[in-house]
Amino acid sequence: SQTIHQWPATLVQPVGSPLSLECTVEGTSNPNLYWYRQAAGRGLQLLFYSVGIGQISSEVPQNLSASRPQDRQFILSSKKLLLSDSGFYLCAWHTWRGNTIYFGEGSWLTVV
């Protein structure tokens, strides 16, 4: 069966510190991968998507970057966090053959 793992689940980071959130998918190959952010009281905002290894598309300019070093691994990073980076980050995936988009459990980031 297909599963998606996302970690860490929660983290508190000081302003200016780096960030690395990792997402891995099991049970499928060549998935489309997505990073979303959900700020308090707001809808899901697409940050990055990837259709293959090394292929990253950014939807909004921001302080974050994404990388896909392996087929089923998607990483969200920042060199220097801002207070506005706080939020709930979700990784998601699906394939052309499937009709469901699967979300990870999310990562709560609080920048202090």
Place this chain on the structure above:
Amino acid sequence: KNQVEQSPQSLIILEGKNCTLQCNYTVSPFSNLRWYKQDTGRGPVSLTIMTFSENTKSNGRYTATLDADTKQSSLHITASQLSDSASYICVVEVMSGAGSYQLTFGKGTKLSVIP
């Protein structure tokens, strides 16, 4: 600009009652319309998915409808349970030429079911 608007923003109902959540969209054309349930602090979980040619889709006590002419969708919850308390998100999906799906999310309706 493609948009997905959901109403009401929040809703409180008594356990056992029915309710209907609304989703209006301007995304056109689109491939699929999805409804997700998101418990607080968790990732969204898929409830239903409809192609643009479908009118209704059920999943247990959840029934989604789609009117492509008026660009409206609704999610009807029957005999609500306390565990239905969550945010319900409408998502319109367009297949892009880059080989991926462009998803437009509504901001969700926060449902609270009280005993």
